[in-house]
Amino acid sequence: MYYNRTISKEFEELLKVNGKLRWLFDFVKNHNELDFLIGRNNSSEWVSVYRGLSRIISLSYVSGTTIRIDAAERYKSIIPALYGVKKTGENFSKEIEYLITQIRKDGVFDRYYENRKEGYFQNELSKIFGICGSDDTEFVIVDKEAVVGYDNQAAKDELFGNIQSKYKSLQKEISTFDAKRFGQNLEQKAIGNELDFLALDKQGNILLIEYKHGTNTSGIYLSPLQIGLYYEIFTSLPKKELDEAVIEMLEQKKRIGLINPKWKTPEKINGIIPVLIISEYNYRSSAKEKFQEILNFSKSQLGDNFLDNLKTYNYTSSKGLTSW
Numbered sequence: 001m002y003y004n005r006t007i008s009k010e011f012e013e014l015l016k017v018n019g020k021l022r023w024l025f026d027f028v029k030n031h032n033e034l035d036f037l038i039g040r041n042n043s044s045e046w047v048s049v050y051r052g053l054s055r056i057i058s059l060s061y062v063s064g065t066t067i068r069i070d071a072a073e074r075y076k077s078i079i080p081a082l083y084g085v086k087k088t089g090e091n092f093s094k095e096i097e098y099l100i101t102q103i104r105k106d107g108v109f110d111r112y113y114e115n116r117k118e119g120y121f122q123n124e125l126s127k128i129f130g131i132c133g134s135d136d137t138e139f140v141i142v143d144k145e146a147v148v149g150y151d152n153q154a155a156k157d158e159l160f161g162n163i164q165s166k167y168k169s170l171q172k173e174i175s176t177f178d179a180k181r182f183g184q185n186l187e188q189k190a191i192g193n194e195l196d197f198l199a200l201d202k203q204g205n206i207l208l209i210e211y212k213h214g215t216n217t218s219g220i221y222l223s224p225l226q227i228g229l230y231y232e233i234f235t236s237l238p239k240k241e242l243d244e245a246v247i248e249m250l251e252q253k254k255r256i257g258l259i260n261p262k263w264k265t266p267e268k269i270n271g272i273i274p275v276l277i278i279s280e281y282n283y284r285s286s287a288k289e290k291f292q293e294i295l296n297f298s299k300s301q302l303g304d305n306f307l308d309n310l311k312t313y314n315y316t317s318s319k320g321l322t323s324w
Contacts, residue, residue: 001159001237002149004245005039006252007047011061015047015256020088021059021067024049025257027093028131033100033113035126036258041149049096052112052119056099057082064088078102117213121279122196124317125211129199130253135262139201141209142249142259146198148233160193160233167191167229170301171222177297182290183218195230198246204266205273206246208234214281214314221290223276224298228307231274243269274307278324279315288324 014021015038028034028049037048037055048058056075060068062085069083069092070076076083079102082095103109113119122144127133129141150156171186197209210227212219234242246269253259281287299306312324 001155001233002151003146003234003237003242004248005041005143005146006245006248007038007040007045008061010064011045011047012252012256014061014067014088017257021047023091023093024059027096029257031100032127033123035123035144036131037144038253038256038258039143039145042151050123051100051103052123054103054109054112054119056103057096074108075099075103117215118211121213121315122211125277125315126197131258133260133263135260135264137260137263139199139207140250140253140259140263141197141199142246142253143198144196146195147193148237159236163229163232163236164191164193167225170225170298173301174222174294174297182221182294186222189222191226191229193229193233195234198234199275200246200250200266200269201273202264202266204268204270206234206242206269206271207273207275209275209277211277211279213279214285214287217285217287217290220276220278220281220285220287221294223291224295224307224310227274227276227310228298228302231272231307235272239269271309274310276310276312276324277315277321278313281314281324 013019015025016022028036033051035050037050039046044060046058046060048055050056056071058070062068065088066085067088068085071083079095079099082092082099086092126141126144129137129139133140150159168187168191171189174182175184175186195208196211199207199209201207208230210223210230212223247265250259250265254261254263295307313321314324315321
C-alpha cells in the first residue's frame with residue numbers, strides 16, 4: 001500500500017506562476033463550475049479539470065514541450081480537436097469554453113452539475129477549501145477522489161478486498177436485521193475505494209471526508225459503512241509514510257496555488273478524523289435517525305470504538321458548515 005499523489009517537478013513547473021500552463025490555472029479559478037484534480041500512481045500522473053463530478057479534460061505529461069489531453073468519448077466527440085498531443089505553450093481555452101457551452105445545452109449532463117446536487121456542492125466545497133480558499137480556513141482540501149495505491153492487483157485483492165468484504169458482510173447483516181427499514185440485498189450496493197476528500201485542519205488532523213447530498217437518504221444512513229472502510233484503509237498505512245505524503249501534497253499545492261500559499265502548515269500531523277458532510281439536509285427526513293441506528297448497529301458488530309471520533313456537518317452555500 002502507498003499514498004502520495006504529488007506530480008513531478010517538471011509537470012508542477014508548467015502550472016506555477018509564469019509556467020506554460022498557468023493560463024489553465026487562471027481559467028479554472030475564474031470559472032465557478034470548474035475545479036482541478038492533480039495526482040499520480042505508479043504508472044502515470046495527471047492534471048484533470050472537473051465540472052462537478054465530470055472530468056472534462058485530463059492532461060498527462062509527455063515531455064517538457066508536449067502534453068497529452070484525454071477524456072471520456074462523450075466529451076471527445078463534442079470537439080475532437082481539443083484532445084490529443086499538444087504543445088505545452090499552446091492556449092486552448094477557447095476550445096474548453098466551447099466544450100462547456102455544449103455540455104450546458106445537453107440534459108444528459110444535468111445530474112453532474114446543473115441539478116445542484118452532489119457534483120455542484122462537491123465542486124463548491126473543493127474550491128472554497130482549495131484554489132479559492134483564504135489563508136485562515138479551518139481546513140484545506142489536500143486531495144479529492146483520494147485512493148490508496150497497491151503494487152499490483154493481487155496486493156489490492158488481498159489488502160483492500162479483505163477490508164471491503166467485511167463491510168459488505170455488514171451490509172448483508174443490516175438487511176437481515178431489518179430489510180423493511182434499511183432495504184433488501186444491501187450487500188449488492190457498491191462500496192467504492194475513492195474517498196471524496198482528504199483534508200488537513202489547522203490542528204494537524206487529517207480529515208477523511210465523505211460527502212452526501214441531503215436528498216440521498218440511503219446514502220446518508222449507510223455512510224458509516226463507507227466511512228468506516230476508508231478510515232480502516234488509511235489507518236492501515238504506516239503513519240510516517242501517510243504524514244509525509246500529506247505534507248508533500250499540501251506544499252506542492254501551495255506552490256502551485258491550488259491551496260492558498262499563506263495557509264500555515266501545521267508543525268506536525270496528529271490524528272485521523274472521519275468526517276461526514278451533507279449539503280442542504282432536509283430535517284424532516286428519516287436519514288439522520290437511520291444513520292444513528294446504522295452507526296449503533298455497526299458498533300455492536302465491530303466494537304464500541306468504531307468511528308468514535310466521527311464528525312458530522314451540514315453545508316449550505318449561505319451558512320457554510322454547521323452542526324448536523
